[in-house]
Amino acid sequence: xxxxxxxxxxxxxxxxxxxxxxxxxxxxxxxxxxxxxxxxxxxxxxxxxxxxxxxxxxxxxxxxxxxxxxxxxxxxxxxxxxxxxxxxxxxxxxxxxxxxxxxxxxxxxxxxxxxxxxxxxxxxxxxxxxxxxxxxxxxxxxxxxxxxxxxxxxxxxxxxxxxxxxxxxxxxxxxxxxxxxxxxxxxxxxxxxxxxxxxxxxxxxxxxxxxxxxxxxxxxxxxxxxxxxxxxxxxxxxxxxxxxxxxxxxxxxxxxxxxxxx
Numbered sequence: 001x002x003x004x005x006x007x008x009x010x011x012x013x014x015x016x017x018x019x020x021x022x023x024x025x026x027x028x029x030x031x032x033x034x035x036x037x038x039x040x041x042x043x044x045x046x047x048x049x050x051x052x053x054x055x056x057x058x059x060x061x062x063x064x065x066x067x068x069x070x071x072x073x074x075x076x077x078x079x080x081x082x083x084x085x086x087x088x089x090x091x092x093x094x095x096x097x098x099x100x101x102x103x104x105x106x107x108x109x110x111x112x113x114x115x116x117x118x119x120x121x122x123x124x125x126x127x128x129x130x131x132x133x134x135x136x137x138x139x140x141x142x143x144x145x146x147x148x149x150x151x152x153x154x155x156x157x158x159x160x161x162x163x164x165x166x167x168x169x170x171x172x173x174x175x176x177x178x179x180x181x182x183x184x185x186x187x188x189x190x191x192x193x194x195x196x197x198x199x200x201x202x203x204x205x206x207x208x209x210x211x212x213x214x215x216x217x218x219x220x221x222x223x224x225x226x227x228x229x230x231x232x233x234x235x236x237x238x239x240x241x242x243x244x245x246x247x248x249x250x251x252x253x254x255x256x257x258x259x260x261x262x
Contacts, residue, residue, distance in 0.1 A: 040073060052070070053072035065103075141185040154180060195207065
């Protein structure tokens with residue numbers, strides 16, 4: 001295995017993504033990888049994640065090639081696995097599509113020999129609204145760690161009710177909406193309060209919970225590789241129909257696609 005160093009490139013944009021979960025700043029090579037960080041940051045089954053982890057070698061058409069996954073994910077439920085992030089457009093168009101899938105199967109086989117699963121995720125999952133917009137909003141509050149009497153009052157209000165809307169907190173405490181909104185989102189960003197991020201934009205009507213939400217209630221607490229067993233079947237279907245079928249990264253991504261279709 002080897003370690004690849006990310007360098008500035010005229011064809012790639014580098015992004016720095018602060019991670020409260022990892023206690024570090026992640027350096028990634030595309031806005032799609034940046035969005036992947038948001039998902040991993042707020043999935044409660046994910047203990048930690050690493051961008052550009054140690055790479056490995058795979059065999060393809062009788063030759064050996066180096067490969068570095070975009071992420072290594074440490075998951076409480078399924079253990080460690082790798083993620084590759086790609087644009088669905090780049091996979092749907094052009095003469096290299098077939099070659100990509102053939103190579104990717106070889107990479108999956110090589111990763112499996114090392115004891116890892118390798119997953120493919122595209123913008124079809126990463127750009128699903130309103131979840132991605134809510135995650136981007138939470139990122140603005142990831143560094144908030146204040147502790148004031150107002151913070152204690154808001155936390156106590158949610159704890160006593162177990163579930164309460166942001167608007168009700170404002171009314172019950174007699175505080176202004178912006179202050180309550182900022183405090184609540186700061187707690188959510190630090191995983192101390194919880195909210196349904198998948199169905200609606202965060203607003204005064206959003207229900208805040210003191211307890212972690214189930215995936216059915218919009219929580220991001222299922223393993224990001226629950227449906228990995230569908231991977232090879234989906235790739236085979238994509239190659240037979242000459243149309244890229246999005247590979248399911250997370251069980252909650254299925255819910256996102258259903259909501260988006262409504």
